[in-house]
Amino acid sequence: MRKRGQRAGSAFVLLWIGPALTLILVVVVWPVIEMIRASLLRISRSGRTLGFEGLGNYLDLLAERDLPEILLRTLVWVVGVVVVTTVLSLGLGQLLNQRFPGRTAVRWAVIVPWAASVLMTALIWRWMLNNYFGLVNQVLMDLRVLEEPVNWLAHPNLALLWMMWVAVFVSLPFTSFVILAGLQAIPNEVYEAARIDGAGPLKTYVMITLPLLRPALLVGSIINVINVFNSFPIIWVMTQGGPGHATDTTTTFMYKLAVFDQDVGDSAAMAVVNFLLIIVMVLLYLRALRWREEVG
């Protein structure tokens, strides 16, 4: 009797979650399976599938001599952008949480980089950094900081720093609003209690605000890690990962394998590796923060 009721219950549940489940299967699971399948196939440059390749594409990928450097750069890119974004956003969130005249206007202004297309932002920065006509060089030369124009995007390290700055710039709005929401969720009584106990501003911030912000920081940085890791338009527009592979991350490298090297199999293998990398990164991060204790 009880068993039957349970079964009817689960069928009923399936009816409710069915559409969502189907959507996930079609939109998430299927592409992943296709991606893994493509990485195991031998695909001619004409586009014809020539047969099963096994792990050959992965071996080809591992033989790429630029790969270690690209992996390392991807790590620097992700960690650098996310850490700087988070630190700046802590300040910005605090500012937006204060009462001051024109606060609404400032809050809207902070959203702008988010609302603008990333592609457009990257294009504008590329032009501002242009060697011949760029605004950045002109201003710096007018201020006598520079004597002659610097070709910012031609030197791999400078280019990487500028691209990281653009990535920070477009990640700030989301992060600072997540932190703002976190700040607003902290009850005022806690601060009053701290004041009565005689805690100074610094102590209050470190002992009370930061710990209570943990959930917000956690959500913000995980989404940022995924986003920055997959970030393609900034690098593609500003340097195409060049010269050579000197500013590639694994994401742009994956694209170049398909477009420049015309090797769909290798590119799919890189896509699978990217997929695994991001999962591993997020798991490590969650583990480091012992999120189960936090949420549970």
Next chain:
Amino acid sequence: MKRRLIGIAAAGLTMVMALSGCGGGGSGGGDGKTIKFIAAKYSEKTQPYWQNLIKEFEAENPGYQVNLEVVDWEQIDQKVKTLVQTRQEPDILNLNKFSDFARDGMLYSVDEAVSPQVKNDFLANFVEVGKYRGTQYGLPFISSARLFFYNKEIFAKAGLSAPPESWDEVKRYAQQIKAKVAGVYPLGLPLGAEESQAEFFMWAMNNGGGWVDASGEWAVNSPRNVETLTFLRDLTKSGLTQPNPETTNRKDVFNLFAQGKIGMLNGAVFMPTSFINPVNPNLRYGVAPLPSKDGATHNTLGVVDFLMAFKKDDGANKEAVSKFLDFCYAKENVAKFLEDEGFLPVTRSAGEALNSDAYLKQFIDQLPNAKFAPTDDPAWQAVDGAAKQRLGTAVANTDPKAVLDQIQQTAEQNSE
């Protein structure tokens, strides 16, 4: 954030649907009279040209229908590849390569695709470029050649009267320009990813080097090529080029030349129509053969784009395809396309039609000696990709020999 994720998911889904052929069947019912033609977009004039031509063709051949799709150069590779993967390949395609399709047995040979008159009208060296393993599959359609452009005003200011013929002169003249003319770059050298393979090849072929040796084997890291790249590196390090050739694309230096900021460079036939006339029609420039190491023999780089016809439905489309191709290759039709787009002829008849233009004639005269990239070799696409990405680094931080060794390795890995 969420919208982005959904966007990515939607893109993924679309791709999967396209990959597995759910995107709706291709047009053309298999009656053999309706064909699909995918053309590359050269300029704004391309689409109207083909639309017009197809209208005329359909009027002359009742019952036949050509479905046209004009695709941007940046997307066409990916587009065609997806179509092939889903077995929806076009009947006729206009692209800059054909050998992969020929190797996979997808194309009609020249004898099947066009009439004998059209076949015999192709210029001999273009026929060679259209061959895969001895049989011609690629039907040359348009070509382009490169010559050396120099700014006469800058040369006069530097006390130079004629363009350089040898590499020594290139360097000496560049030094002279650097010393005497302020605010200009003596030599334009685009080694960015857009076209570095072409720029390098032009210098290499005028030093007896190139992609393959006399027997057709890959020889990317030959001593001549190393010497060539070392010479270009030396010019760069001596400050005789625009800054950072490794990140400069062709269109950047062409624009700078049009603005009168570059003394000399390897230019293309479409320089005046696309770059100089729109911004600076009064620019005083001269055109000369590409300089060579010894200054004696001068080669030029030829580029050729093809039409090709795909076998479909056991040859049911053959009649319609060859009817349309013959129509395309009619003398006045080809000549009109070349004039619209500023390219050079690949057929004798169109060549005669265009010979009266003094500017074009300089280029047409070079065509019989033009050298081509080995596009007929199936490994070429991989080599081309590796070269585009890597060559520039040889004038920056990497040793020229090491760069060429890597490209050679790519070539050997991709050869069967």
